[in-house]
Amino acid sequence: xxxxxxxxxxxxxxxxxxxxxxxxxxxxxxxxxxxxxxxxxxxxxxxxxxxxxxxxxxxxxxxxxxxxxxxxxxxxxxxxxxxxxxxxxxxxxxxxxxxxxxxxxxxxxxxxxxxxxxxxxxxxxxxxxxxxxxxxxxxxxxxxxxxxxxxxxxxxxxxxxxxxxxxxxxxxxxxxxxxxxxxxxxxxxxxxxxxxxxxxxxxxxxxxxxxxxxxxxxxxxxxxxxxxxxxxxxxxxxxxxxxxxxxxxxxxxxxxxxxxxxxxxxxxxxxxxxxxxxxxxxxxxxxxxxxxxxxxxxxxxxxxxxxxxxxxxxxxxxxxxxxxxxxxxxxxxxxxxxxxxxxxxxxxxxxxxxxxxxxxxxxxxxxxxxxxxxxxxxxxxxxxxxxxxxxxxxxxxxxxxxxxxxxxxxxxxxxxxxxxxxxxxxxxxxxxxxxxxxxxxxxxxxxxxxxxxxxxxxxxxxxxxxxxxxxxxxxxxxxxxxxxxxxxxxxxxxxxxxxxxxxxxxxxxxxxxxxxxxxxxxxxxxxxxxxxxxxxxxxxxxxxxxxxxxxxxxxxxxxxxxxxxxxxxx
Amino acid sequence: xxxxxxxxxxxxxxxxxxxxxxxxxxxxxxxxxxxxxxxxxxxxxxxxxxxxxxxxxxxxxxxxxxxxxx
Numbered sequence: 001x002x003x004x005x006x007x008x009x010x011x012x013x014x015x016x017x018x019x020x021x022x023x024x025x026x027x028x029x030x031x032x033x034x035x036x037x038x039x040x041x042x043x044x045x046x047x048x049x050x051x052x053x054x055x056x057x058x059x060x061x062x063x064x065x066x067x068x069x070x071x072x073x074x075x076x077x078x079x080x081x082x083x084x085x086x087x088x089x090x091x092x093x094x095x096x097x098x099x100x101x102x103x104x105x106x107x108x109x110x111x112x113x114x115x116x117x118x119x120x121x122x123x124x125x126x127x128x129x130x131x132x133x134x135x136x137x138x139x140x141x142x143x144x145x146x147x148x149x150x151x152x153x154x155x156x157x158x159x160x161x162x163x164x165x166x167x168x169x170x171x172x173x174x175x176x177x178x179x180x181x182x183x184x185x186x187x188x189x190x191x192x193x194x195x196x197x198x199x200x201x202x203x204x205x206x207x208x209x210x211x212x213x214x215x216x217x218x219x220x221x222x223x224x225x226x227x228x229x230x231x232x233x234x235x236x237x238x239x240x241x242x243x244x245x246x247x248x249x250x251x252x253x254x255x256x257x258x259x260x261x262x263x264x265x266x267x268x269x270x271x272x273x274x275x276x277x278x279x280x281x282x283x284x285x286x287x288x289x290x291x292x293x294x295x296x297x298x299x300x301x302x303x304x305x306x307x308x309x310x311x312x313x314x315x316x317x318x319x320x321x322x323x324x325x326x327x328x329x330x331x332x333x334x335x336x337x338x339x340x341x342x343x344x345x346x347x348x349x350x351x352x353x354x355x356x357x358x359x360x361x362x363x364x365x366x367x368x369x370x371x372x373x374x375x376x377x378x379x380x381x382x383x384x385x386x387x388x389x390x391x392x393x394x395x396x397x398x399x400x401x402x403x404x405x406x407x408x409x410x411x412x413x414x415x416x417x418x419x420x421x422x423x424x425x426x427x428x429x430x431x432x433x434x435x436x437x438x439x440x441x442x443x444x445x446x447x448x449x450x451x452x453x454x455x456x457x458x459x460x461x462x463x464x465x466x467x468x469x470x471x472x473x474x475x476x477x478x479x480x481x482x483x484x485x486x487x488x489x490x491x492x493x494x495x496x497x498x499x500x501x502x503x504x505x506x507x508x509x510x511x512x513x514x515x516x517x518x519x520x521x522x523x524x525x526x527x528x529x530x531x532x533x534x535x536x537x538x539x540x541x542x543x544x545x546x547x548x549x550x551x552x553x554x555x556x557x558x559x560x561x562x563x564x565x566x567x568x569x570x
Numbered sequence: 571x572x573x574x575x576x577x578x579x580x581x582x583x584x585x586x587x588x589x590x591x592x593x594x595x596x597x598x599x600x601x602x603x604x605x606x607x608x609x610x611x612x613x614x615x616x617x618x619x620x621x622x623x624x625x626x627x628x629x630x631x632x633x634x635x636x637x638x639x640x
Contacts, residue, residue, distance in 0.1 A: 015592060019592060019593075022588055030581060033575075037575070055578060194586070202616060202620055206610070206611050210610060349609060350609045350612070352596045352597075353616060
């Protein structure tokens, strides 16, 4: 992942060390403080279902903002230009609004503890176990990838030993999540969200000042990278070969904007768990809308630094610095795409501010990891341990199992981090995981929620067929790279396009199999579907609220801003 | 999350206030002594104003969500 003998980019001053130490002291303090409020399973796994919309919303977006997200997408912006912002806008906003406005009532009213738990209610035990095992597997792998990404940053930026970084940060996460459960994870995620902004926002502000503003930045990128369009989101997407990402607009709209985005934001329990902890249905519906508003702003601290790196970063001899892929790092090009954010940080931040920036990266890692292990703990306890191993234990016993599952999740994640150390192309691996498990799950959940005729057998076999399709396509392209032109419909398609179209394929297969198998069986009576399926559910009437508190009003504002942003950077 | 112990916003206020105090204090030290860190745009004295913003925000949250007040 990095060159032997690589010299660190910066050295921490005493002040930086104090800034980092204060952060660790704070998160541990929060864990110990909240231990007294995590005695029952409802408190430990669901944070007592008493989070306000703001806290649930910020936690919702923060759990997704791991170090991999910060580093990876800043690197992708350097590599692919502003196209990377699609993962923040069309790849997130419509799905987050859909979750809040349409899907949340079913999750919330069914009082499920998890997304696999909803599948149990709708399709039965086999679907629940399949989804729970897939989710547990994916969560631990993601946690390990996230952990490794953070350790590499610390190695590159500060010269810290990888094992030291992994143990220090994961130990802190293990302590505060084991003690305080989901409430502690959520509390810390809100804190970490504020810190990420406080530590990272200075970079684009100073970067834009140095670059002379957005218009001058665009002109300089065009001058430095002749003809390649790095600053428009849609213009180059008419053909696979006319944009740096090698993708077509159909892949962005249907693969990313629909399957991957809706799959992740509406069915991945890592994020949905935060909203299920809300104190009322109205808060649960409002939380994803608040999160969407903040999510739209994240490109400012992630994508913009990547674009600024294209013109601002220079070698000591004054020539333009060229960052390269991890596999192409050499003495001539010592830095990879993934280092663009740390490079920008070191460029502008002296003592104190550097510590704050590093703390932001550590906070990003910890929020991502805490999200993974708290979700893993809940799914393991409710959807694997309780139904398959010990059905009739006391509530106290399940809380203890949840605490041990948290520790187990951290330990296995550490093992996974060392495993991915020897793997090439982390982002490719992460996207592949999404298409394996998340894309087919979307098909199952959507049909379950909106089609009364879907049966238990249909749900199970559809989910299994979708997952198997995705894994098979991945293996096919690995064994025969020429297969990419079939999977992604073009010989010009690149890796990212393959991920998008593979997800689309697996979703289509899941939906088709679910429909066919459902028609072969007998549907459940409508009376059994109350609280689970659209059209068969009586939603609770909520008292009318002023416009300023109405979730449809705020969702309308978010969607208008979303369209304006896409038009501005068209 | 209010009324049942310390609010998360108070924790955030404490952290921001400590960071603001440390960073702004260092920025003022730089200004007074002239020992400016070797970074780009050092002439803008980012630690002073960024630290001051964090300190002000932190102080506001500490006061507004002070557990004794609630």
